[in-house]
Amino acid sequence: MTDPAIAAHGLRKSYGDKVVLDGIDLTVPEGTIFSLLGPNGAGKTTAVKILSTLISAGPGSGAILVGGHDLVADPQAVRAAIGVTGQFSAVDGLITGEENMLLMADLHHLTRAEGRRVTAELLERFDLVEAAKKPASTYSGGMKRRLDIAMTLVGAPRIIFLDEPTTGLDPRSRHNMWQIIRELVSDGVTVFLTTQYLEEADELADRIAVLNNGKIAAEGSAEELKRLIPGGHVRLRFTDPDAYRAAASALREVTRDHEALALQLPSGGTQRELRAVLDQLDSAGIEADELTVHTPDLDDVFFALTGPTTATGTAPTTVTGTVPNQPKENAR
Numbered sequence: 001m002t003d004p005a006i007a008a009h010g011l012r013k014s015y016g017d018k019v020v021l022d023g024i025d026l027t028v029p030e031g032t033i034f035s036l037l038g039p040n041g042a043g044k045t046t047a048v049k050i051l052s053t054l055i056s057a058g059p060g061s062g063a064i065l066v067g068g069h070d071l072v073a074d075p076q077a078v079r080a081a082i083g084v085t086g087q088f089s090a091v092d093g094l095i096t097g098e099e100n101m102l103l104m105a106d107l108h109h110l111t112r113a114e115g116r117r118v119t120a121e122l123l124e125r126f127d128l129v130e131a132a133k134k135p136a137s138t139y140s141g142g143m144k145r146r147l148d149i150a151m152t153l154v155g156a157p158r159i160i161f162l163d164e165p166t167t168g169l170d171p172r173s174r175h176n177m178w179q180i181i182r183e184l185v186s187d188g189v190t191v192f193l194t195t196q197y198l199e200e201a202d203e204l205a206d207r208i209a210v211l212n213n214g215k216i217a218a219e220g221s222a223e224e225l226k227r228l229i230p231g232g233h234v235r236l237r238f239t240d241p242d243a244y245r246a247a248a249s250a251l252r253e254v255t256r257d258h259e260a261l262a263l264q265l266p267s268g269g270t271q272r273e274l275r276a277v278l279d280q281l282d283s284a285g286i287e288a289d290e291l292t293v294h295t296p297d298l299d300d301v302f303f304a305l306t307g308p309t310t311a312t313g314t315a316p317t318t319v320t321g322t323v324p325n326q327p328k329e330n331a332r
């Protein structure tokens with residue numbers, strides 16, 4: 001197995017007596033997308049700034065390796081391996097998109113010819129050829145983000161930090177950005193993504209960590225995180241009131257909805273659990289008109305892990321633990 005792209009142990013940071021990161025561990029395998037989620041002010045940007053050498057980690061932090069280089073001992077090597085696009089764009093609005101790109105090429109000490117080649121290639125890839133000669137201040141939000149990422153790629157980084165890359169973008173531009181991120185990863189780039197959009201983490205991330213009160217409250221794939229939360233259920237709907245009543249007495253632990261002639265059973269939605277329900281109905285000779293499986297979504301996970309109970313100091317869960325709060329009713 002190759003070394004992880006990012007391996008941080010006991011990452012700490014405080015501002016005055018406010019502890020922002022309270023000794024968190026982060027491991028991101030190469031060529032994957034890792035998403036750090038958390039409410040406003042949880043410390044996501046702080047983590048990105050530390051890992052990208054913009055600010056130093058707090059005293060007492062453990063070893064932090066980025067691209068295999070020690071952050072403290074060799075920050076230059078880390079900087080050479082990474083690209084960062086923050087919440088505030090590096091794009092200079094007074095010059096054209098192309099000039100912004102060429103400036104980046106200069107900063108990376110590319111030769112003139114190489115700078116022009118890379119710029120042309122990236123402008124093409126990010127659909128900015130038509131706009132290339134216009135001042136960047138005239139670009140839309142989506143175009144500016146694309147230019148920002150294109151500028152980050154001039155130095156061919158192996159690890160990219162994207163701090164809320166789609167905030168403020170419309171749905172189409174957001175989907176375009178997701179496609180760009182997927183393409184980066186298929187080229188072998190590692191992406192460290194912070195986002196407030198749970199749907200974005202769900203779509204993109206191989207692994208997600210939820211940051212709350214300075215700690216990682218839970219970490220896992222989107223599916224693993226969803227399994228942490230109670231609230232999955234199976235809903236059976238009937239058109240025949242007799243069938244509905246028969247099913248309600250045949251099945252245990254059901255919640256009844258008389259008006260809709262619907263029954264709801266807690267279930268993780270696994271094949272085995274579904275088969276058990278269907279077997280019970282079969283042996284009672286009942287057929288449901290509709291069966292739907294509802295699984296908790298990442299919103300439920302987020303609310304459960306970052307809710308008021310955890311904020312008052314109750315120990316949050318880990319991926320193997322149990323979640324203290326009940327999720328909101330899953331309305332989707």
Ligand SMILES: Nc1ncnc2c1ncn2[C@@H]1O[C@H](COP(=O)(O)OP(=O)(O)OP(=O)(O)O)[C@@H](O)[C@H]1O
Pocket residue numbers: 015020038039040041042043044045046047196
């Ligand atoms: N330079 C600083 N001086 C003092 N406090 C700071 C500084 N930078 C960040 N903080 C505080 O640290 C906490 C974490 O901030 P950070 O920007 O990392 O959060 P975030 O999770 O990225 O939030 P958001 O989702 O709102 O961007 C906040 O309470 C913030 O006010």
